[in-house]
Amino acid sequence: MSKEPVVETVAVATERAPGAIGPYSQAIATGDLVFCSGQIGLDPATGEIVPGGIEAETRRVLANLSAVLSAAGSSPAEVVRTTIFLADLADFATVNALYGAWVGVPAPARATVGVAALPRGARVEIDAIARRRGRA
Numbered sequence: 554m555s556k557e558p559v560v561e562t563v564a565v566a567t568e569r570a571p572g573a574i575g576p577y578s579q580a581i582a583t584g585d586l587v588f589c590s591g592q593i594g595l596d597p598a599t600g601e602i603v604p605g606g607i608e609a610e611t612r613r614v615l616a617n618l619s620a621v622l623s624a625a626g627s628s629p630a631e632v633v634r635t636t637i638f639l640a641d642l643a644d645f646a647t648v649n650a651l652y653g654a655w656v657g658v659p660a661p662a663r664a665t666v667g668v669a670a671l672p673r674g675a676r677v678e679i680d681a682i683a684r685r686r687g688r689a
Contacts, residue, residue, distance in 0.1 A: 560584045569620035571595035574672065579621045587625040587683050591638065592617040593675035607644040607676050611651045614679050619655075627683040630657030634682040635664075641676060642667040648677055 565580035565587065566572075573579060573590070580589040594603050594610030595617070603613045615629075622628055635656075637648060645665065653660070661681075671678050 565621060565625040567620050567624035569597060569624070570617040571597045571600060580625050582625045582685060585685050587622065587627050587685055589618055589621050589625075589681040589683070591636075591678040591680040592621070593672060593678045595673065595675075602673055602675055607641075607647050608651065610675065611648050611677050614677055615651065615655045618679060618681055622681070622683055625683075626685045628657075628686070629655050631684040631686060632656060632661045632681045633684060634662045636680050637663065637665040638668050638671060638678040639665065639676070640668060640671050644676060652679070 560583055562581060562583040564578040565582050567579065570579055570592065574595075577590050580587050582588075592614045594613035595601065596603050596613065597617070597620075603609045619629055622631070635652075637652065639645060639648065649665075
């Protein structure tokens, strides 16, 4: 009788991204995948939304996601699926341009959703699913 391989599932945490503000992990790594929780534009040092509007927030979101992906043994180039949540769909073009420069080729599958509100008054939140390097 053969045994199924044991797949290790671990919580991913890094101080280079904001700590969870609720009962969740920054990411969960299992097998060759990493599932990143949504990131908003919180500065990891202050715990506050970065000033400067949607562009500054989006840059911070992508930096936070990059830090979590790195801690999980992945990178933006390994992202296969994202969801972008926008408090104002009028911000779509700005977020899309910054996101487009961040993702790898081919671009991941994605959904963009307009929402009534986000935590801490954020204007953008992005989550991601990625492969882990050397595991696929």
